Amino acid sequence: MLDRRGLILALGAGLAACRADVPPTRRDSAAEVAQRALGLDSPPDRDFEALLPDSPATPYAPLGQALRALAAGQEGRALVLVLGDSHVAHPRMAERLRDLLQARFGAIGPGRLPPGRAQRGFTPAGLSLTQDGDWQAASALRSATPGPFGLTGYRLSGSRPGDRISLRGTDPRGFDRLHLALHCGPDSGSYRVLAAGQPDTPRESRTATPQLRLIRLDLAPGSREVAVELQGDGPLTLLGWGVDRRGRGVLVESFGINGATLASLDNRSPEILERELAVAPPALIILEFGTNEATDRDFDATAYALALSRRLAALRRASPRSGILLMGVPDAGRPLRGRRRGCAVTPLPALQRVRDVQRRVATRDGAGFFDWSDAVTRDPCRLPALAQADPPLMRPDLVHFTNEGYRLTAERLHAHLLRGTGLGPAGA
Known part of the structure; x- marks a missing residue:
């Protein structure tokens, strides 16, 4: 009959598949060893932690420090985590961003x-x-x-x-x-x-x-x-x-839900979200929401600003060594039918108010801000021309982008990140 010590060892051997792949840094108790053997206490991945500053000075500082370390040959891993709506649920934008970063700083797969x-x-x-x-x-x-x-x-x-x-x-x-x-x-x-x-x-x-x-x-x-x-x-x-x-390099992981608003983050279990962020702390968290909020004719800017600030604070508590960036909502609208002079688009009713809140909260709360409109779409009235370009950048709904449009967005976002980190254009 196994004694307590033997039982713990047997459990660890029988369930080796759940064993964490990072050795403990101190002498763990028998209970902690058993928990880790069962896969219930995965420690933070040191490869991600190794490249992050203890206290980020700017929203771009963690990513900049991680990328510089990788460029210098240091061992470690950098994670860019993107959470959003249908623009992120469509994987092409994140894939292009991943390709650009991995080509320069190390390719380690999809994540x-x-x-x-x-x-x-x-x-x-x-x-x-x-x-x-x-x-x-x-x-x-x-x-x-x-x-x-x-x-x-x-x-x-x-x-x-x-x-x-x-x-x-x-x-x-x-x-x-x-x-x-x-x-x-x-x-x-x-x-x-x-x-x-x-x-x-x-x-x-x-x-x-x-x-x-x-x-x-x-x-x-x-x-x-x-x-x-x-x-x-x-x-x-x-x-x-x-x-x-395994090895040194960059991951870009993106998770989007069609139709999602910022409130979808509140539907994630807080304790699970915090655990996943702690195990693989990102160098940068990108929040891409706003298109579905912009369809709301009764949009409450004050309530949205409070919700956005609360979400940024929760992410900082869960992942204090990560930077955070808000993607400003891109231009979107409804096409007007028939022959018309001037703008042939009706912008989404709360589009500008959503973007104004995102910019204001990012500035006030110390997050980065990527102006998707300024970088790609520039004005709602340009959307039909983008849909008719060769190749088309917008879909006929004038809300979603084509594959080429999402790839162009990723290229502009990539350039923005490199400027924010002080690394300049790729290859410079």
Whole structure:
């Protein structure tokens, strides 16, 4: 019969898949060791922490310090985290920003993603996502939808044996690390990770009380495929997953929900959001909201300013070493039909008021501000011309951009970030 020490060691060995990949910096208690072995106490990733200032002097300082360190050959990782609405749910803007930063400062893969195909229509470049079986998806779009939700804003739940989600990459460099964000409880079932470098054995996810389990698993270098398969002995709930490569470089992770407003961040579980930010602290958090607020004819500028300030303060408490940037709402409107002189667009009713609040709060609360209108659209009356350009930059709805429009936005945002960090244009 195992004594207490033997039981802890046995648990650690039997559930090695949930073991954190960062050694402790001090002598941990037996209870802490057991918690970490179960995957319930993932410590902050030192590769992200190593490049961040203790107290950012400007909103661009953490990203600037991290990028300079990477350019000088220092080991570490820098994360740019983007949260927003449909402009971010469409992945092309974040992908172009990722390509630009990784080309100069180190490419380490795509990073974390919404779980499976919980985000409908999500087609990330270079990745093929499949989902087999009976899964239930939900998003944090509406406050009436019960949580939990984390950073991704999505949840995927399943319980039938053999149901699986799979990811396949086309990057010849592959990936060598898998991330899982599971919400576990007393009834949670087990699962298998099907990937090179990991044992094909069931993994327990049951916990005494409902709680988040963040798991990092090392895979075989150059892996191109990974799957999570249910055993059917209870439900499994995923709040996110993703793949990357170990080593130095930049990640750009983006999570958007079609139709979202700033309030969708309040529908994320605060304790889960704080935990995910603490484990992988970003160098820069970008908030991209405002288009859906701008459709509100009864828009309350005072209430919106208070909500925006409250959200910035909450993010700073959760991730005090990160910089924060607000993307000012881009021009958007409704096309006027028929032959008309002058402007053929009716701007969204609260467009200018939303942008004015965003700029004012960013200045007052010490966040960066990217003026999307000034950088790309410039005026609502120009939207039809952008939609008819070769190639088109706007879609016919005059609200959303085309792939080329989102890529152009990323290029202008990239230049803005380099100016803010003092690094100048790429290649300079």
